[in-house]
Amino acid sequence: xxxxxxxxxxxxxxxxxxxxxxxxxxxxxxxxxxxxxxxxxxxxxxxxxxxxxxxxxxxxxxxxxxxxxxxxxxxxxxxxxxxxxxxxxxxxxxxxxxxxxxxxxxxxxxxxxxxxxxxxxxxxxxxxxxxxxxxxxxxxxxxxxxxxxxx
Numbered sequence: 001x002x003x004x005x006x007x008x009x010x011x012x013x014x015x016x017x018x019x020x021x022x023x024x025x026x027x028x029x030x031x032x033x034x035x036x037x038x039x040x041x042x043x044x045x046x047x048x049x050x051x052x053x054x055x056x057x058x059x060x061x062x063x064x065x066x067x068x069x070x071x072x073x074x075x076x077x078x079x080x081x082x083x084x085x086x087x088x089x090x091x092x093x094x095x096x097x098x099x100x101x102x103x104x105x106x107x108x109x110x111x112x113x114x115x116x117x118x119x120x121x122x123x124x125x126x127x128x129x130x131x132x133x134x135x136x137x138x139x140x141x142x143x144x145x146x147x148x149x150x151x
Contacts, residue, residue, distance in 0.1 A: 006021055010145075012141070017051055020109075028061075036054055037063060055104070085108075109147050
C-alpha cells in the first residue's frame, strides 16, 4: 500500500532516506511526539526509511533507524524550530501562527533542499551537530527533496 508523506528526502543514489510529517501545532511534548510517531507507524503512514522527522511549529523531533517500530519511542534529537524556521518565515511576511500547514511544509522542504544541496551554512541552526552526529547529512547530501510524495 502506498502512503503519502508530507516531505521525503532521498540519497544521491535515489534511496529513501527521510520521511517528514508536518503538523501546524505548537506546545507539544516529547511524549506527544513519541505517540504521534507510534500512531503513524501503526497505521502504515510511512514506509521504511532510516530517518523520520516530525516537524511542528516550535520543535523538530528526529528519529534515526526507528520508523517501523510500533513502540512509542522518544526521538533521538529534539530541536528548537524557531532558529531554523525564522529566516524562511520572515521572507513570507507572516507570523508563524498565521501560516497554513501547507506553507509550513513548503518552508521545511526549502530548508531541507538547502541542506541537501549544501547551499552554505546559513540553513544550519546554531545547534546543528545533530546533522552530523546522526549521519543524516551524509545520507542526504547531494540527493533530492520532494513534497507530498507517495512512499
